[in-house]
Amino acid sequence: MARHSVLGAVLVGALALAGCGGAKVGDSSSGAAGDCGTFNLAVNPWVGYEANAAVLAYVAEKELKCKVTKKELKEEVAWQGFGTGEVDAVVENWGHDDLRKKYIDEQKTAVSAGSTGVKGQIGWYVPPWLAKEHPDVLDWNNLNKYADQFKTSESGDKGQLLDGDPSFVTNDEALVKNLNLNYKVVYGGSETALIQAFRQAEKDKKWVIGYFYSPQWLLNEIKLEKVKLPEYKPGCDADAEKVACDYPDYDLDKIVSKKFADANGPAYQLVKNFKWTNEDQNTVAKYIAEDKMKPEDAAKKWVEANGDKVKAWLAKA
Amino acid sequence: MVAVAVPRRQIPRKALIVGGIVLAWLVLWLVFRNVGTLALDASELTPLHRWINSVNDAVGASRNSNPVFLYFFNEIRLVIDEFVTFVQALIAQPSFGRPVPVIGWLGVVAIAGFVSLAVAGWRVALLAVAGFVFLGLQGLWQESMDTLSLTLAAVVIALLFGIPLGIWAGLSDRANRIMTPVLDFMQTMPTFVYLAPLTLFFLIGPASATIATLIYAAPPAIRITAHAIRSVPHNTVEASESLGATRKQTLLKVLLPSARKTIVLGVNQTIMAALSMVTIAALIDAPGLGKTVVKALQTLDVGTAFNAGLAIVVLAIVLDRVTTAATERRSLPRWAFFGGFGVTGVAVYFSYTYLWAAEFPSEVEIGSSIRKGATAVTEWVQDSLPVITNGFKDFVTSVLINPLQALLAESPWFLVALVIVALSFLIGGVRAAVVSAACLGVLVATGLWQDAMITLASTLVATILVMILGVVVGVWMGRSRRADRFIRPILDAGQVMPAFVYLVPILALFSATRFTAIIAAVVFAAPVAIKIIADGIRAVSPATVEASTALGSSSWQTIVKVQLPMARRALTLAANQGLIYVLSMVVVGGLVGAGALGYDVVAGFSQGQLYGKGLAAGVAIVVLGVMLDRLTQAAAKRWTN
Amino acid sequence: MCAVRNKQSRNGRRNRSEWFGVDPVISVGNLWKVFGSNASQVVASDELKSLSRQELMDRTGAVAAVRGVDFDVAPGEMFVVMGLSGSGKSTLVRCLTRLVEPTAGTIMFEGENILEADAKRLRDLRRNKFSMVFQHFGLLPHRTVADNVGYGLEIRGVPRAKRGERSQEVIDLVGLTGYEKSYPDQLSGGMQQRVGLARALAGDPDVLFFDEPFSALDPLIRRDMQSEVIRLHREVGKTMVFITHDLSEALKLGDRILIMRDGQVVQVGTGDELVGAPADDYVRDFVKDVPRSHVLTLKWIMRPPRPDDELDGPELSPETVVREAVRSVLGADKPVKVVRDGELLGVVADEEILGVVAGEV
Known part of the structure; x- marks a missing residue:
């Protein structure tokens, strides 16, 4: 098989070189x-x-x-x-x-x-059990009150805000700073990490608050509740350093x-x-x-x- | 300290100096804490990062006009693309206007069996046939064949370049000196980092996936070939020269045939490296099992991911055994060769002509049971273990990770740099100090100093855990043949099973934390360290162990006073390799909560704005790797002499 | 050449002057090999050349492996170079075929200075004139015995059929018949060295070099192999240069022996010359334990006839080894006459013989 492949490579290489003239990407496109x-x-x-x-x-x-x-x-x-x-x-x-x-x-x-x-909506979400038992957690003004509950090994003496689907831009570090929240942004690093965290939080009634978005299939399984941040107004997110408002609807x-x-x-x-x-x-x-x-x-x-x-x-x- | 040092007291004195440095560091840390830490927020960029971004944009914009692209990259891409497509057309994809590949499953199984028979004997042939049929039974025939095509294509090209380069490096010291650091770089550079630039040059799809695999898989071929050429006994070469052989004759008739066995080992390593890349290459649309794994993880479907991961392991085992056995000399009886050839020919013809031999029958299937089983096990683990694991996590985090990270990341950068350079000097003299200083300089330049320090802390903790595990299990395996026989296959599988597969259960056990990333790295790196230590322990001369036993040593005394000290070389090698393997998992760690450099790379791969930062983070990882590698090697040299 | 050689019995060795009625095959003149980056400076300076090895090492960091060596090898001679490890003997033999490039001096081979040969000429010489047998055999593990033996012919471009024929001849000659298809790792050390020997002989070279060929072998096998070499020497009559660290091997094989120490020649001579007239204390110490009766010939122990000797006893040649004369001398009731070409050189009686034999006990 290997010999076949080599032969193929040589043939193909020879053909490609003979054709020459600088192949242009996209020539073979569709549409x-x-x-x-x-x-x-x-x-x-x-x-x-x-x-x-x-x-x-x-x-x-x-x-x-x-x-x-x-x-x-x-x-x-x-x-x-x-x-x-x-x-x-x-x-x-x-x-x-x-x-x-x-x-x-x-x-x-x-x-x-x-x-x-x-x-599409991006924002901070908590598991349903938490929203049910502590409804006031859904308002950002009360987040500092619960900061202790959200502490983890990663956030030290602050509450943990779990972030980090690496595909999305986030304003969370600026938000935490500008809203004077006693939280630390911890980067989970993947959607998988976020989903797993919410799943476990709901199952074991653990305190988790994190960056998430809808529509997302997980929301069919677990009705995560969105935390209300200061309302979005066009332009309020213009300066990434000074953002203090919610994410826009997409x-x-x-x-x-x-x-x-x-x-x-x-x-x-x-x-x-x-x-x-x-x-x-x-x-x-x-x-x-x-x-x-x-x-x-x-x-x-x-x-x-x-x-x-x-x-x-x-x-x- | 001023007292005249008697030679015997030199070692304690050095220890004193190290202690002094660390103490001074602690004191200064208290004073200067959080000053000059060069911290950079996740979304912040430095001018360097922006500059890389603009280069990236410029390259992307000029792709269809720049002659370098038209006549160089595009040509390479086309050739490789045609080649991969050709191999896929043979065994994996519908091709040449047929609804099925040219060679169906029966033909592939027969060819696999026949090739194995010819090069590796009937036992391995049986294993190969069973393995390939198993792939079909898993319901992953086409995916497996796609993966196999890509792997074979990458390996063939890697060898096409790797073996000549290896020969060159084997013959010429200068070539060797130039190539070694380049290879180091290729192997430590996280694959994620060059995946994005590769797509820029070679677009997406099988071609760039093959190239990515190639970059990762070629270094072992080059290194091992060079090593093989270098270790041909000098007297054999001399004998050939004394008979008047030309350089070419000596190369073709003496060096290459004598080095063949070792070179085949290099081929083996290349295949393994290529297979371990297929999951990551799936992120740039590489077809095959990797894609199945990555997609399954979007919905946290561990069962499906495991099934596909298992297929990769099976492929790896078959390819590994065949190439390993191929190092032995054997000759097949004529009748068996031609018989096998005939049977294979018929099978290939059938699989070309008849549908039943072309498409793997879907009636017999065990894939769903494997999926269900794996899911059940994962769920059980997730439900019942966290009680134990959380305590362990918190303990390690507060006792090891946090203090070390605080010390490294919250000290002023110049203080840490000074300490590292001083320690390097103590370990490896001026040379080591200069290398460390240069590496630290580059780290500062990347603008990611603090992230690098956080990653360094986690890396050190992971390496410590790897070594603890390595010594415990390695000594056990080294002393007991039965333990070795039982554990080694598990370690082998652990090394090939894509990390993505076990990330979900680990995440469930430890949530997204630095500790999770450390565990993932330990799972990946421990098998290597364990194997090296086990082999080292086994290599201790039995006569010495016997003598120790005869003197009435207990098992513990034999281990601590005889076997471990005599396996020093293996221990240092294990630490060195452990470090390198841990570092190569930094990026995967970024996916499960490690933050720092790992996250920078992952985010850079996903977001255009962070592209430059991701690339810089990749360089930072390489630089950390180079520094730690040189330091452990210097330490090893000092210790083993 | 062969005829000359065959006339001589092993025990009737010729002395130095006898060897050089003919032109030497190899003539080495003032040969130097210095390892180190400044090697050429060392050999250019008479002052540095006069230093001892250690002094040179301390002064320049260079190592002088071979220092101003001179010797000649006669056609058909078995010339042994003997020295302890580190004496430079292995480097010396490699210099002779330029496997190691000498730093200075001349090596005349059949009238040609091979230090001036270009790469092609050197290759020709190696292919046709010299061959070498190595301490660790240097066999190719991936080739059968027959293919190892034929390797030298193969690189010369000899056609396969002819190669097979010739390989078979030498395989038979060294006693490996039946092992043609075996691989080296299936053979014992002694057998492997027979392969090495066959490979060296296959090209029908004029000169064979042996670099401690038997030192890796068991004593018994070593003895067999030594006899084998003696037999081959007798049968094919090639000039041989043989390196060893074993004095008894040197005495057993060598027509003449060169003793090397610290890269320099200490003494060149036949075995009985070394034992009978050691050049210095080093050689004397070396040959101290040699059973003298096995080495010394009658010419070393004979005495001029005394007036009271009865000169009608048996006659023996002066080259007769003492051990072999014991029976004749002790059995005779008169002194034995030592005679060459009818000329009475001296006599040997019981007390001379006993003096040698008793000295060994």
Whole structure:
């Protein structure tokens, strides 16, 4: 087998060199108008996204007869892919003003394709048992009162605010400072760490407060309660150092590659028209995360139950 | 102290000096606490970090116009991509207009069996066949084949470059001197760190995954080949020269054949390294088992992750045994060779032609039971152990981690730097002091001094735990063949099982804390240390042990006064390797609460704004690694001489 | 050459003058080997060259392994270099084939200074004229006996069939018949060295170098191998240079022996010359325990005939070893005459013989 591989490598190498002339990335890209062709769909690593992608892929394959290639990527890497033709669409984008600026405004390789209809929220959450037993914990003004309860081996003599899904920008250190909270931000480092912490907190009635977001499949399992921070007003988060207000609500949207949009093929039309609700997404996310269904089966189940919505996405195509 | 030092008293005097330094440090720490700690908030950046970001942006923007990209990186990517796709088309992916790969499961199993038979004998062939069938039974045939394709492709390319480079380094001292630090760098640089730049140069997908794997897997091939060439007995080479052989003849007919056995060991190490990269490469869309593991973890599905992790372990065991056995000389009887060849040919033909031989039958399946079993075990562990584990966590945190971290991270940077340089001087003389000073200088320049100190504290604690575990289990294994036979396979599996798989249960036991990260590092690093120490203990001359027993030593006395002191070299090597392995887990630690450098790297990989900081953190980890490696080596030299 | 050699019995050795009726095969002149970065400066300075090894080491950090060595080797001779470890003997023999590059001096081989040979010429010499047998055999573990023996021919480009034929010849010659397909690690040490010997012989060289070939072997096997070399020497008649640290081996094998100490030549001579007339205390101390009756010949113990000697007893050659003369001398009732070419050189009687034999007890 190894000899085969070497032979292959040599052959392929020779061919590539003979072709020469400097291959250009993106030449082999998709998005041919009229006929659907290949649809390169980025899949970012969270289940809500996966739900969007599953349904879109299912519809594109079944109704539009596209060849859908899913690419499992982190956000930044996915955005890079717009320029190279490796990615046609990102179908749940949480803000990311930095990426917008870089890829939409500066490199001009990406364009927005409108809202997904899903509203995203970021904030501080506590497990339901805590919200129930100490309802006043849900107001930031009372957090200092409970700081002692939230102490851990990591936070020393302060309360612990568990942070750190590394994919998201957080203002939490500034918030703690500017709201004069007696807390220390501790970086869990992964979504997994956050989920595990909340799960255990609910099960063992432990005191945990941490950074989280909705929609997220875990919220189907555990109804985490959001802590009220000083209300968000446009511009109150302009200076990262001085932030003292809640996170804004995100209108989650879709980003597609410029080439894909310009080609205006059926897959692009589908992506542009795709719109559903938090509830829809949660349903599909639950199928995937909790019922352990394969994404395509989960999508099938939802599509079959929601024919009218799907029809609406396809109608204008 | 002024008194004339009798040679015998020199060691205590050195200890006194060390004690004095530490004492002075403590006093100054009390005075200057939290002054000049060079702290940097999680979202704060230095000009260096911003500059790296802008370079990153510039590179990304010029990708389609810059000739370096057009004629260099893109060409490399294309060649590798074609190669990987070709291997995948053979065994993993539907290809050439067929709904299935060219060679189906039956063919692959037959080829695996036949190759193993030819190079490793029938026992290993049986193991290979059983292992590959097991992959199918797990319900992971295609994923496994994707992983195998990627691994083979990366290994073939790694060897294509690694072996010639290794030969060069083996023949030329100068080449060796140049290559060694580069290889050190390649091996200590956390994979996460170069994953992001790689995607920048080589985009996402199998090609860059292969390159990432390549970078990680090539160093062992180079190192071991060089070592193999260097350790061919001088008199054999001399004999060849005395017969008038040219350099080329000596290389081809003497050096390479004599070094073959060791070089195959290098191939073995390369394969293992490549396999251990597949999970991480999944983050840049590498196909295969790694992806299954990473995806399962999004929903904390330990069962699925374990099943896929187990498949990686099975692949590793098969490839390991085949390559290890291939170092032995053996010849297959003609009939067996041609018989096997014929059977394999038929099987490949069937798997090409008939569906049943092409797609692994899904009726027989054990994957779901493995998943359920693993989930049940994990849940039991999560439910019943935390009572015990929390106490342990708090104890270690307050007794070891916190004081050490306070001392390192809350002292002024110049104070810590001074202490480290002074200790380096005591351990390894001027050279070591200069190396340490240079490394510390780079740490300051990265702008991540305090994070580096926090990581250093955790690293030291983890290494201490690794050594405790290593000595206890290693001595046990070294003294008892039965213990060795029982424990060694577990250690082997522990080394190949992707860390991601055991992160979830560990998180459940210890929550997201520095201690969790330390435990993850210990799980990863302990097997190596244990094995080295066990081998060291076993290598102690039986005659010495016998003499000690004859003098009436108890087991304890034999261990403490004979076996451990005589295994000194193994102990220092274990400490050195333990440190390096612990450091290579810093980034994974960042995923479970270690914070500091590990988190910086992880966040840098995820967020464009933190890209530069992540890269700087990666460099900081490497620099810490270089410094600790040189220090332990200097200490080892001093101690074992 | 062979004819000359075969006429001589092992025990009837020629003395120095006898060896050099012919031109030497190898002639070494003022050979130096200094290890160290400043080696060439050392050999350029008469002052430094006159220092002892230790002084030189202290002054310059250089190590002089071979210091101004001169000697000649005659065609067909078995020339033994003997010295203790560290005496420079192994370096010396490596200098002769430039496995170690000498620092200064000349090595004339068949009239050609091989220090001036370029890489290609040197390779030719090694392929066709010299070969070497090593202390640790230096066999290739991945090749069979036959392939090890044929290695030298292979690198010369001899075709496979011819190679096989020749390998078989020498394998038979060294007594390894039947082991052609074995691998070195399946053979005992003695057998492995036979492979080394066969490999050296395979190329039909003019000169064979032996670097302590038997010191890694058991005593019994060592004796067998020594006899084997003596037999081969007799059969193939090659010039041989043999390095050893074992005096009895040197005496047993050597036509002439060069004793080395601290890189310098202490004495060159036949065995009986070393024992009978040691050059200094070092050599005297060395040969002290040698059974003199085994080494000394009658010429060393004979005395001029006295008037009362009856000169009609048996005759023996002056080269007869004492041990072998014991029976004749003690058995005769008259002194034995020592005669060469009809000329009476002296006589040996019971008391001379007993003087040697008794001195050993």
